[in-house]
Amino acid sequence: MKRYRRSRVNGGNRKLLIGGVALAIAGGAFAISTGVSSAGENCVGLDQALRQNLQFIAAQRATPDALSAARIDNRQAVVDLINQRRQVAGCDADVAGEVAGAAAPAKPAPATPAKPPTKAPVKPPAKPPTKAPAKPPVAGNGSGEVVCKGSTVTLSGEAGGPFASSGTFPIGTTLKVTNLDNNKSITVRVQTTSGSCVLLNNAAFEQVREPGKFLIRRAVIERVG
Numbered sequence: 001m002k003r004y005r006r007s008r009v010n011g012g013n014r015k016l017l018i019g020g021v022a023l024a025i026a027g028g029a030f031a032i033s034t035g036v037s038s039a040g041e042n043c044v045g046l047d048q049a050l051r052q053n054l055q056f057i058a059a060q061r062a063t064p065d066a067l068s069a070a071r072i073d074n075r076q077a078v079v080d081l082i083n084q085r086r087q088v089a090g091c092d093a094d095v096a097g098e099v100a101g102a103a104a105p106a107k108p109a110p111a112t113p114a115k116p117p118t119k120a121p122v123k124p125p126a127k128p129p130t131k132a133p134a135k136p137p138v139a140g141n142g143s144g145e146v147v148c149k150g151s152t153v154t155l156s157g158e159a160g161g162p163f164a165s166s167g168t169f170p171i172g173t174t175l176k177v178t179n180l181d182n183n184k185s186i187t188v189r190v191q192t193t194s195g196s197c198v199l200l201n202n203a204a205f206e207q208v209r210e211p212g213k214f215l216i217r218r219a220v221i222e223r224v225g
Contacts, residue, residue, distance in 0.1 A: 046085055046091055047091060053078055055099055058100065148221045165190065165196075177219060178221075
């Protein structure tokens with residue numbers, strides 16, 4: 001049995017959501033944490049997630065529409081985080097080389113102006129703004145065990161009623177996912193496997209997401225059954 005260690009991290013519109021969900025992400029999205037990852041990370045799962053995201057980007061570049069640029073930007077952020085975890089885990093497969101059209105087209109170098117514009121110096125504020133202290137995560141019903149602390153959550157692209165996929169918990173486990181940015185939460189059962197702590201399918205992610213966003217950066221994940 002493979003052991004998974006928890007990772008730590010630092011922590012638009014309606015048309016974009018509909019376009020993003022309608023396109024089959026097919027498990028390519030990935031719950032990414034930006035902290036240090038375990039040396040026992042599943043390279044097969046990470047490579048597959050990277051390959052699917054790069055294929056999605058290549059398809060958008062091959063047949064672009066009005067929303068392609070926004071979709072590519074969202075998916076590129078996921079690709080960057082997967083690559084960080086692959087590097088820490090020692091995954092050395094050339095996944096990017098397998099996907100034609102995934103690389104961004106080269107941009108021409110900007111012309112050098114004869115004289116750079118002079119900008120007025122920016123004065124620092126007399127007093128830095130005071131931020132209210134962040135509220136601590138609140139467990140949904142007080143009985144759940146908080147797991148995968150610091151993990152972010154995204155969607156798997158799977159259709160059907162609300163459910164989750166996980167590479168950390170066995171099928172049948174009940175998890176509660178709370179989005180601290182809008183205080184929405186959902187309780188779902190793990191029905192499929194993935195290379196992440198938890199991914200939400202399209203129906204589940206729709207109930208807790210923020211408009212136009214495809215990644216929950218401030219999430220609390222609880223095991224409730």
